[in-house]
Amino acid sequence: MPGTASSVFRDGLLDGQVALISGAGSGIGRATAIEFARLGATVVGCGRSTEKLDETAALCPPGRFDAVACDVREEDQVEALVDGALERHERIDVLFNNAGGQFMAPAETVSMKGWRTILRLNLESVWLMTSTVANRAMIPQQSGKIIRITGSPHNGFPLMAHGGVARAGEENLMRGLAVEWARYGIRCLSVACGPVLTETFKGKYPIDVQQAMHSQTPLGRAGTEEEVAWMIAFLASPGGDWHTGSVITMDGGMDCYRGAFPPKEYADEAARTEERRT
Ligand SMILES: CCCCC/C=C/C(=O)SCCNC(=O)CCNC(=O)[C@H](O)C(C)(C)COP(=O)(O)OP(=O)(O)OC[C@H]1O[C@@H](n2cnc3c(N)ncnc32)[C@H](O)[C@@H]1OP(=O)(O)O
Numbered sequence: 001m002p003g004t005a006s007s008v009f010r011d012g013l014l015d016g017q018v019a020l021i022s023g024a025g026s027g028i029g030r031a032t033a034i035e036f037a038r039l040g041a042t043v044v045g046c047g048r049s050t051e052k053l054d055e056t057a058a059l060c061p062p063g064r065f066d067a068v069a070c071d072v073r074e075e076d077q078v079e080a081l082v083d084g085a086l087e088r089h090e091r092i093d094v095l096f097n098n099a100g101g102q103f104m105a106p107a108e109t110v111s112m113k114g115w116r117t118i119l120r121l122n123l124e125s126v127w128l129m130t131s132t133v134a135n136r137a138m139i140p141q142q143s144g145k146i147i148r149i150t151g152s153p154h155n156g157f158p159l160m161a162h163g164g165v166a167r168a169g170e171e172n173l174m175r176g177l178a179v180e181w182a183r184y185g186i187r188c189l190s191v192a193c194g195p196v197l198t199e200t201f202k203g204k205y206p207i208d209v210q211q212a213m214h215s216q217t218p219l220g221r222a223g224t225e226e227e228v229a230w231m232i233a234f235l236a237s238p239g240g241d242w243h244t245g246s247v248i249t250m251d252g253g254m255d256c257y258r259g260a261f262p263p264k265e266y267a268d269e270a271a272r273t274e275e276r277r278t
């Protein structure tokens with residue numbers, strides 16, 4: 001809804017900030033762009049489809065969303081994106097590396113081309129965006145926050161081994177850069193999400209896979225794109241200033257859940273109480 005306030009944060013929380021958000025034409029990226037714009041930030045939103053970006057612009061308060069068509073895998077396009085943002089807005093305070101994705105397939109069927117496709121879209125593009133923004137904006141201005149969205153649980157991504165490898169690498173990249181670039185006042189961190197009910201997620205995974213994800217989540221539900229947007233907005237605010245290098249997991253408890261306990265056959269038996277030992 002254009003022009004409406006955040007339902008969580010005070011008006012003006014991000015006044016004066018310039019945020020670059022990749023994949024801003026749908027899902028989590030769009031929700032984050034809207035939240036940032038409502039909170040007073042200027043958002044440069046990129047993606048490959050101009051139509052999707054224009055739809056996001058229409059959902060933001062007028063003048064707060066600057067749509068730029070850019071494929072985050074292409075060096076010349078990323079350089080033009082960052083240079084254009086600096087020409088128009090003079091600085092970049094927040095980079096939210098949100099664009100990404102993977103396909104589900106048994107590992108043994110993934111070709112080298114498929115493997116490279118996912119590593120390039122996720123890990124390589126994150127480095128390209130991050131290094132370009134850092135060198136051209138954040139290091140000269142001696143400040144900035146770089147956030148990458150990754151995935152939870154962290155105990156391997158069966159059927160998406162390529163995606164799991166990319167996300168693990170991205171988290172490690174953010175940890176390393178947090179140490180190296182602290183001297184420039186740049187914070188770097190990851191937000192590792194469990195299932196989030198975006199249109200892509202709902203259309204992409206078979207319904208039984210989606211249902212299993214709900215039942216394996218202690219809170220019993222997937223997340224919403226607004227909940228992720230609120231976390232990114234918090235990190236961009238002064239409230240996030242002491243966060244760097246961390247992996248903030250938001251997944252309804254999925255990352256610490258290892259299947260049903262007690263096992264079903266025990267749970268089904270009445271009053272199976274452990275014998276007292278003292
Ligand atoms: C527990 C919770 C965990 C978190 C779960 C995470 C959820 C999400 O991330 S949901 C939202 C994220 N969005 C997406 O995942 C986007 C959806 N996917 C795509 O857009 C694409 O499929 C792509 C990004 C994965 C690849 O697109 P593109 O770069 O255009 O690549 P191509 O389609 O040309 O394919 C190149 C190459 O990759 C292999 N390949 C692609 N798809 C498949 C597949 N379904 N199965 C097997 N292999 C695949 C294949 O080698 C392709 O080459 P060709 O065979 O020559 O086409």
Ligand SMILES: NC(=O)C1=CN([C@@H]2O[C@H](COP(=O)(O)OP(=O)(O)OC[C@H]3O[C@@H](n4cnc5c(N)ncnc54)[C@H](OP(=O)(O)O)[C@@H]3O)[C@@H](O)[C@H]2O)C=CC1
Nearest residue numbers: 023026027028047048049071072099100195196198200201
């Ligand atoms: N939904 C979920 O359950 C989870 C999602 N994630 C991650 O969160 C991020 C957002 O996911 P979600 O909102 O669900 O998915 P979407 O598919 O809605 O969003 C992905 C966005 O990235 C853009 N994009 C894709 N490839 C490129 C590219 N090469 N260059 C520029 N932009 C690109 C797409 O736009 P366009 O096609 O126009 O380029 C799209 O708007 C992804 O990285 C995803 O893997 C992580 C954990 C869980």
